[in-house]
């Protein structure tokens with residue numbers, strides 16, 4: 001004999017595990033994206049700049065001692081005598097820049113197709129010209145600049161996508177689970193039947209929430225496990241904070257699912273409504289691509305979305321090396337969101353579907 | 355005997371529709387009461403108010419001395435309810451289903467298994483509820499309603515989808531329950547069922563209880579002529595069946611003779627008419 005809470009939890013968990021499509025969308029589907037993105041963007045660090053040197057370019061040919069090491073690290077040089085052909089190659093994207101020298105002026109032909117690459121090319125060439133000018137005057141430089149990229153590790157594809165896709169996966173399974181359960185149980189009159197059993201609403205809701213939270217933690221474990229095993233995911237110090245974050249995030253998305261279940265009349269309607277809320281949110285919250293390049297208004301919209309805060313919090317504590325306290329503000333936002341939406345859903349809920 | 359169920363002036367409305375309209379009814383402890391009525395008469399709505407599932411617009415329902423509304427956790431373990439639509443957990447087997455309900459009432463798994471046996475579902479114990487036939491699901495639903503041995507049992511059309519064997523077996527089971535002192539209230543569309551099982555029958559229509567009495571008293575009250583059907587198909591309608599049969603015996607025409615007195619169905623039809631209900 002087990003307690004009502006355990007019996008209900010077991011019944012709900014079994015129902016979930018036997019629902020192939022629910023398991024697919026909670027685990028397999030997001031994992032497919034993880035493998036896809038993790039593999040696709042694995043080596044997307046910006047490589048060397050392909051440079052075609054047309055004719056004699058003394059700036060490059062007669063570099064001062066020690067400067068050529070930096071130069072070689074930045075540029076891949078091929079030589080050509082045909083300017084038109086070199087420019088054509090740049091235009092087609094086969095090379096990044098064609099360089100020729102006219103008197104004391106170095107002319108660089110490059111394309112803006114890839115703004116990041118164009119910036120690197122122009123910057124590197126400018127640095128080369130400045131450095132050479134300085135060397136020619138013989139004066140030691142007054143200021144020195146040393147650059148260190150802070151993001152080279154944290155924005156590695158897998159580092160970025162594991163927390164983001166995990167946030168999406170948790171959001172989906174929590175919202176869908178709550179929406180489908182509420183609708184399904186209402187349709188089948190199981191809610192009414194449970195009302196007749198001597199168990200409190202707290203026990204029923206508690207069992208449902210526990211199962212979803214447990215599923216979310218399994219999702220976390222599987223994501224981190226696969227990321228670490230196959231894609232060199234490395235977690236930063238306060239990663240354990242992702243567990244409470246996921247728990248509060250789950251509650252928040254369950255509330256969204258409850259809302260979807262309360263405002264719809266059928267089970268399909270409920271899952272569609274949940275989908276309608278979660279999928280656009282996943283795009284706007286950076287689950288599929290970073291939002292850095294997005295226009296300001298879009299980022300303002302994203303800032304009111306719970307998934308954005310979940311993703312941010314997860315990125316901070318899992319891979320950006322922020323202290324555990326970085327998870328507190330997102331957790332607060334998610335908790336308040338969950339409470340407000342649950343209250344709205346409770347007001348809109350009707351026992352009768354008619 | 356004290357009243358197991360006391361219903362006073364119970365009313366439920368849906369918009370303009372008075373689904374249950376001022377019903378009063380008293381059921382004694384250990385009594386077996388049937389509620390009959392055409393589709394939409396208000397039987398289910400009445401039961402759901404007595405079970406505490408719906409809040410009445412007016413009136414009151416008391417079960418075992420306790421008010422049915424609001425939901426009273428002290429009362430719930432003492433009543434057993436089979437809803438008209440079967441209500442199960444998705445994708446669980448019959449056994450898992452009844453084990454879950456048993457656990458909600460603090461009943462052991464072994465006793466739950468006994469109930470599967472009593473409704474003849476042992477062979478289907480490992481089938482998912484989605485794969486049960488209508489009648490099997492109905493039997494599981496009844497077993498889930500009775501698993502905690504409630505004092506008062508509410509069954510909403512329990513035999514609706516059952517084959518004749520299952521129906522007779524269920525009758526036996528319900529009679530047994532009733533004999534052991536349980537109070538049973540059921541709704542049904544089968545007059546033979548009501549006659550066979552019920553101490554008293556309430557006939558409802560348009561949200562109101564038209565009559566409540568023993569099946570025998572209702573048939574007597576109908577004062578319908580007895581119909582005698584002869585082997586050659588001739589039908590004799592008479593108010594003095596004894597004299598008529600004596601006359602037929604004298605003529606040697608008793609072979610294959612059928613005597614039909616008024617039935618509960620006649621009572622039902624005479625009270626509720628022959629029109630279809632919306």
Ligand SMILES: Nc1ncnc2c1ncn2[C@@H]1O[C@H](COP(=O)(O)OP(=O)(O)OP(=O)(O)O)[C@@H](O)[C@H]1O
Pocket residue numbers: 352354368371373391392393394395396397398399400438
């Ligand atoms: N949730 C509801 N909303 C609006 N009307 C309802 C609702 N439930 C029942 N009704 C109406 O109330 C009336 C009584 O319904 P009820 O289900 O009690 O009938 P019933 O006697 O159980 O019928 P049946 O024999 O078909 O089961 C019907 O006219 C029905 O249409």
Ligand SMILES: [Mg+2]
Pocket residue numbers: 397398399438510
């Ligand atoms: Mg009914």
